[in-house]
Amino acid sequence: MADSKTPSRLRISRQLWINIGLQVGAVILAFLVTSVVLLVAGAPPFQAYWEIAKGAVGSLSSFSNVLVAWVPLLLAAAGVLVTFAAGLWNIGVEGQIVSGALLTTWVLRALQDTSLSPALIIILGLIAGVVGGALWATLAGVLKTFGGVNEIFGGLGLNYVATALTLWLIFGPWKRPGIGSMSGTEPFPDQLALPTVAGLRLSLWSLGLAIVAIIAVYVLLERTHAGLRLKAVGLNRRAAFLLGVPTWQYGLLAFFICGGLAGLAGAVQVTGVYHRLIPSISSGYGFLGLMIGMLILYRAIWVAPVALFFAALNIGSIQLPIVLKLDSTLSGVIQGALVLLVLLVEGARQRYLRRARLRAMTVVPLPASAPGSPHPDLLPPALGAPFPPEAPHTDIPPSEAS
């Protein structure tokens, strides 16, 4: 028995190595594509990559900025993993970050002049953010469940609505004394900011929240009964329903959790990073979270490192316009190429496996059949069968009936 075990384990590990090799190949291909784009733009690729790396990890303060960007990315990516698990495309995660930030700002504004302790106000603000994101997501979920509006369009439309709401508030009711401007609302007093590490913009509190969130999502999806049911809904809605899983309720729950995490990301941006509401409070982190979900092929365990890499790309490319006169959207080009090629390489791998299986099936030696007549396997399956098909025999043979 021991002998038969070893080769199979060997084969699994070889399969694993092949998979890792393919993923690395996809990453190399993505950088080749980006290099071509850079050459088209007339820029030296290696210098551009070097500048990005330097901008991301060149100094302690730049690396701490990567961690600052990592927090909302981690929260958004953790959230979309829940909706992905339920088979939902929560493209509205961007707007859920914004609505979280909106509600946090509202609570902070309302409470900043009261006698409540700053810590309590911050906590209430964070809770408000979670509620704001969760409600915005649930709206998209309700539109899908009861109105038949695909969550892609519902969520996307709500993204624009949330952004418009932000702009209106910044230039209208919440405008700075004097005149409203794109720089956002009046900053909150210092004691309403999440405490940061001395000299840096990084708040260990928000970092801790993000790490707790991703661990919680991992446990939910991989270690709990509810997570299993959620995944069942995502894999086969009908089968899950027939097995007694309340499918649409689980769908709404996934929206609610995802929105809550996205809203927390918005709350963290307000209380920990900008200390006010700005027009681009979500900074595209929602869409990036979705990209991360696809890049890691929906496996929660990989969220943290990939999100860190994406955050590094974002922060690293900020100074590209200054040093190389390149647009900072280069980070988006690299991220898009990465996700696209990982998807395509994964598709190619599955196609190869499918073909290999088919080949293995056709090599089976043909059983003997009467000379001249075609082999039964080569005939259409329904050939010669009576139509309409006869009811199956249910008669009990008389010998056994007695």
Added chain:
Amino acid sequence: MDGTTLLVGLAGVLTSSAPIVVATIGETFAERAGVINLSVNGTILLSAMGSFVVAVTTGSIVLGFVAGAFIGAVVAALVAFGSITLRQSQVAVGFVLTLFCRDLAYFLGNPFMGDQGPLLSVHPIPLLEKIPILGTLLFEHDVMTYFSFVLILVAWWWIFRTRPGLTLRAVGERPEAAFARGTRVNLVRYLYTIVGGGLVGLAGPMFSLSVKAGWKGTISGLDGLGWIVLAIVIFGAWNPVRAAFGAYLFGLLQWLSVVLQPSLKGIPSQVLQVAPFPLMILTLLLVNIGNAEWVDRVLASLPEPSRRVVARIFRALRVAQPRSLGVPFEHD
């Protein structure tokens, strides 16, 4: 507002809606074959930028339009390859491409921002332009607007009145049946996705060389229109005529929001700018809610005369997507 200004304004709506019409019909073709090309938003941005750069550097407006269609076709071919040959989720491939193309457009278009480019010129059609009212409305446009008119009719005739159109609908509705009758389902899907993508790609230069001339990066005002296109395809029930109607309705509302701006002082401009999106959600709600189960239950409980009226309204609005939309076809 007197009659002439109104007429010129409406003619302007026909021109400014033309790119939306063409893109919507292109996407309708792809979805009729069963492939959702979700990359429309990014495709329009990339082809608007690419065709503008080509037209500026070569000085040829025709080459600009060729480049736009080519970019659209290439992106659509990637969607087809990823979803048909490699069987990855159409939504995933399309969504990644829409973000990738958008960032690529902003990145590569950066040096050309604000450049002066060629413009599509207006060619009134002789004789026909003399017809009162209709002449101003329909026959004093640029070539691409005429093209959009013709495309609506040709697309409708192609889908509903020709043999290949029947094949197209069969592939989208019952791919197994089409396959059994000898249709190469995936080849048809490739073809219509790529042709449809080419049409979507044409919308780019129709913006950057005509309707919203120039390339202004993130403030070009094109981001988001692709999603509207996708929503109009649904509103149009995958019928080119109804889809074109939706596109014109959208253009009309946008024009009204500009014209009526002075009298709508109370509404901030940010609200008017995003008004299309809640409107999109409401429209999709209207055309889809008739399919919801709870609506049937509520309808059944209504008293007879009003039930019949409400049910008829829902039925008129309701749309049903091609049955195999988004479902890969396998014939092992």
